[in-house]
Amino acid sequence: NAGVTQTPKFRILKIGQSMTLQCAQDMNHNYMYWYRQDPGMGLKLIYYSVGAGITDKGEVPNGYNVSRSTTEDFPLRLELAAPSQTSVYFCASRPGTGVDNEQFFGPGTRLTVL
Amino acid sequence: RKEVEQDPGPFNVPEGATVAFNCTYSNSASQSFFWYRQDCRKEPKLLMSVYSSGNEDGRFTAQLNRASQYISLLIRDSKLSDSATYLCVVNMPSSGSARQLTFGSGTQLTVLP
Numbered sequence: 001n002a003g004v005t006q007t008p009k010f011r012i013l014k015i016g017q018s019m020t021l022q023c024a025q026d027m028n029h030n031y032m033y034w035y036r037q038d039p040g041m042g043l044k045l046i047y048y049s050v051g052a053g054i055t056d057k058g059e060v061p062n063g064y065n066v067s068r069s070t071t072e073d074f075p076l077r078l079e080l081a082a083p084s085q086t087s088v089y090f091c092a093s094r095p096g097t098g099v100d101n102e103q104f105f106g107p108g109t110r111l112t113v114l
Numbered sequence: 115r116k117e118v119e120q121d122p123g124p125f126n127v128p129e130g131a132t133v134a135f136n137c138t139y140s141n142s143a144s145q146s147f148f149w150y151r152q153d154c155r156k157e158p159k160l161l162m163s164v165y166s167s168g169n170e171d172g173r174f175t176a177q178l179n180r181a182s183q184y185i186s187l188l189i190r191d192s193k194l195s196d197s198a199t200y201l202c203v204v205n206m207p208s209s210g211s212a213r214q215l216t217f218g219s220g221t222q223l224t225v226l227p
Contacts, residue, residue, distance in 0.1 A: 042218050103215060106157060
């Protein structure tokens with residue numbers, strides 16, 4: 001299994017540009033998550049999904065959109081990029097509703113908005 | 115008050131030392147607790163879950179005190195390879211369709227030769 005994969009690894013955007021961060025998992029996990037991590041800070045939840053067709057906002061959803069058309073894929077869309085969105089973005093997945101289930105993370109996308 | 119609060123660190127310890135990290139959480143309805151490890155510029159990875167009875171995995175011991183809403187991680191006989199940031203993570207009730215993990219800001223550990 002490849003686990004959780006993310007593309008691209010790095011990206012520099014200009015203010016106002018848009019982009020989609022890709023995330024895919026091959027573990028047949030129902031739950032998927034997008035986090036951002038600013039330097040020296042913990043992870044903040046942006047959006048999550050409990051299955052195909054179902055998404056919910058997390059703690060910091062403004063400026064982002066997501067979709068979940070398949071179990072495997074959970075892309076994150078940035079519209080009108082702003083410098084405040086400079087961060088490292090992690091996608092994660094876990095099997096299901098068990099409270100002890102481990103979350104598996106992708107390697108991250110480092111985004112800079114200039 | 116932060117939902118999950120950790121010792122600010124950084125901790126710089128010599129090889130072989132014992133080091134302890136503490137964490138407090140705000141929501142008494144939280145159900146599960148974890149320590150994740152994050153190496154520099156890498157993704158977090160699960161180190162261990164934390165159970166009410168306390169649990170041990172080799173040199174690592176985790177403790178949970180529900181009454182005080184407090185979690186700890188003890189590392190004995192520190193190795194150079196233990197150098198990383200340790201994230202306290204709590205599974206809290208949320209208003210959405212699923213419980214969510216809430217992450218502390220992390221405690222940085224550097225083990226010195």
